[in-house]
Every structure is written in C-alpha cells, then in structure tokens.
Amino acid sequence: MLTPMMAGGVVFPGLFLLSKNTLQRLPQLRWEEADAVIVSARLVSSVQAVMASTAGYIVSTSCKHIIDDQHWLSSAYTQFAVPYFIYDIYAMFLCHWHKHQVKGHGGDEGGARAPGGIWAVARGYLQKEFLMVLHHAAMVLVCFPLSVVWRQGKGDFFLGCLLMAEVSTPFVCLGKILIQYKQQHTLLHKVNGALMLLSFLCCRVLLFPYLYWAYGRHAGLPLLAVPLAIPAHVNLGAALLLAPQLYWFFLICRGACRLFRPRSSPPPSPSETQD
Secondary structure, three states, X not given: OHHHHHHHHXXXXXXXXXXXXXXXXXXXXXOOXXXXXHHHHHHHHHHHHHXXXXXXXXXXXXXXXXXXXXXXXXXXXXXXXXXXXXXXXXXXXXXXXXXXXXXXXXXXXXXXXXXXXXXXXXXXXXXHOHXXXXXXXXXXXXXXXXXXXXXXXXXXXXXXXXXXXXXXXXXHHHHHHHHHOOOOOOXXXXXXXXXXXXXXXXXXXXXXXXXXXXXXXXXXXXXXXHHHHOOHHHHHHHHHHHHHHHHHHHHHHHHHHHHHOOOOOOOOOHHHHOO
C-alpha cells in the first residue's frame, strides 16, 4: 500500500513545482508567480482527472460481474490518488493566497506579514472553499478507508464508475483559467462551458441513478426498488456524495445562464433622450 501512496506523494507536488518553475523561468514566458501557481494547480488537477477517469474506464469495462470481479488498478489508483487530495488542499490555499495579494488586500510586503495576516487569509479560504476542502478531507478520511478495507475486494465496477466522475474536471479547470484571463467573450469559453455542463451532468449527477440501475439489472430489480433492497448506509453514502454534486451543478447552470444569456442593450445616453 505504501508504494502507490509514496508515488502519488512525489508525482503531484513534483508536477506542480515543475510546471510553476517552467512557467516562471522560460524566456518566452516569464510569468509572475501568482499566474504560474494558479495555472499549475489547474494543470495538476486536470492531469489527475485524466488519470483517474482513464483508470476508472479500464476498471469498469473489465469487470463483467459488477460485484465479484476485481481489477488491480482499482485499489492501486485509489492509494496513488490519496496524496493528491492532501496536496490539492494546500494548492488551493496557495491560489487563494496569491489572488488575495493580487487584489491588493495584502498590502505591501511588510503588511502581508503582519500578525494575523495569514490567519485572516486562511479563514477567508476556508469560508470560500469550505465545501471543496470538506470534500477532499472526506475522500482521504472516509472514502479511502471504506474503499480499501470495508469493500473487501467487492464492487470494483462501482469504484471504477466513481473514478470516471473526474471526466468533467479538465473542463472546469480550463473554464477557471479562461475567466482568470478575462476570456469569457471567446468562442473557446462558450464551447468549454457547454462541454463542462454536459460532462458534469452525465458523469457526476446522472452517475448515481446509473449505478442504481446497474445494480438493479444485476439483481433483477426495477430501478425504483433498488433503494429499498440495499442497506440504508449505502443509500446514505450515495446521498452524501450526490449532494455536493447537485450544488456544484446548480452553480454551473447559473454560470451557463449568464454566459449564454443575450446581453441587454445599454440604456440611452442623456443626449439621446433630450430630443
């Protein structure tokens, strides 16, 4: 178990540092540290998402029996990904810190080091990203022990499907980068927004009804009878995993409405009204 976790502990922070240093030091780029940190964090999240969804696809398509079939990649990647969630909590804090400094809230160099300054930024970070930090902490403290110990080698198919929920993450990351660089008006942002909405709906929201349907087909039960046929704690776990996805999907839909809503014409100037 330690080998995949140690590998993940090297790969994700190492990729972040490599990307940040490259963006800052390449003569053609010479990015500021804030930009390099934020883009590098998005890049690592996208790489992890591609790896997770690829592993999930391999596992889910290899398991013909959705309960008993096993694939070595399910436990190996789960262990490999644990350090990512720990690293990403810190990476998100770095992004928040640099955004705080860029907006001018940190003052000059001395003001940024004033007593309590970093704690104020940390409180703001936890308030803004509380749900994401809670999600990452739950993945490490709850989902990882359950997937490694409690499953006892059962249900690799379901774990593979859950890993494929990361398909939407690269689109989310690209959208945030485009917004950071004020590219909301571009065609790329609109196309990425549509792909993000569709992938999030299919791979994070509709994923859970699909898993219930897959179990019902295996057990010979109609979809509506599945919740009554499985243990209550399984339904509770699914509900807890689905709840934040629904909230984030609501935010994505709200952003999509703003993006594709026709812009209203500006109000007439005073000279036009005085005629």
